[in-house]
Amino acid sequence: MATVRLGQKNRALTRAVPDSFDRALAKFFGSGPTDIPLAKAQHTAYCQALVDAGIEVTILPKDNDHPDCIFVEDQAVVIDGHVLLPVPGHPSRVNEQPPISEFINRQLSGTKICSMNGGARMDGGDILRLGDLFFVGRSSRTNDAGIEELQDLLTHLGHELRIIEIPDQALHLTSISSTPTDKVILAPEGFISKDAFGELPDGCEVKWMPAEEVYGCNTIGLPNGQVLVAEGYPTVLKTLQAMGLDTVLLDMSQIREADGSLTCCSLFF
Ligand code: GLY
DSSP states (O other): OTTSOGGGOSEEEEEOOOTTGGGSOOSSSOSOOSOHHHHHHHHHHHHHHHHHTTOEEEEEOOOTTOTTTTOGGGGOEEETTEEEEOOOSSGGGGGGHHHHHHHHHHHTTTOOEEEOOTTOOOOGGGEEEETTEEEEEEOSSOOHHHHHHHHHHHHHHTOEEEEEEOOTTOSOTTTSOEEEETTEEEEETTTSOTTTTOSOOTTOEEEEEOGGGTGGGOOEEOTTSEEEEETTOHHHHHHHHHTTOEEEEEOOHHHHTTTOOTGGGOEEO
């Protein structure tokens, strides 16, 4: 998940692949999953990779009424122990949230949980964290009212927020970028303007990847020095290895068909 620092990634929530996964929304990277048993196997391998890295993983039961329910990252924003429950930007995904909010409520009892109201819309997949600097994508799923609510929370926490315009050919900010460490952003040429992230804190940088490896730019850095990477993106892989990270490759082909990336499938809290 994109809203926690590397050292805060101790526990993760995931959700099992529903039998209806072939009806998941698909418009950007894919045209819809075709092999649900393979999608389930890929998701199991993903959860196992997190467990193997020492993360405590909880898998919520599938919800066959919500084909996109595995993409838990979109449903809650957890920042430094504070929780903002967004109104998801696509109407078919709004009712995925209750089991996730109930779980978070139980796990983080005593934490103040805020919910978005009115016309505010946001998918958690539009938020990217680099250390204590935050970026939010203004996208087809995240509107200005949603961004304002995130801004209020980050102002309260003393963190800066910068807005990135998401091009029409992309779903979320994290569909096209990630922070494999607290100092590096991976982003594809041609999707985000070179100055979009602004001046970064000392020691931080954007590593620009070829446009054709856009999907590979979504990675999950872990506290043990590992980084989860989708199979098939050689420049991304070499870049991460050159940074001294221990790369763990995962086949994401069926999850990609539903426009899902690595970070979409987990919520760190
Ligand atoms: N299929 C993921 C999404 O559109 O939200």
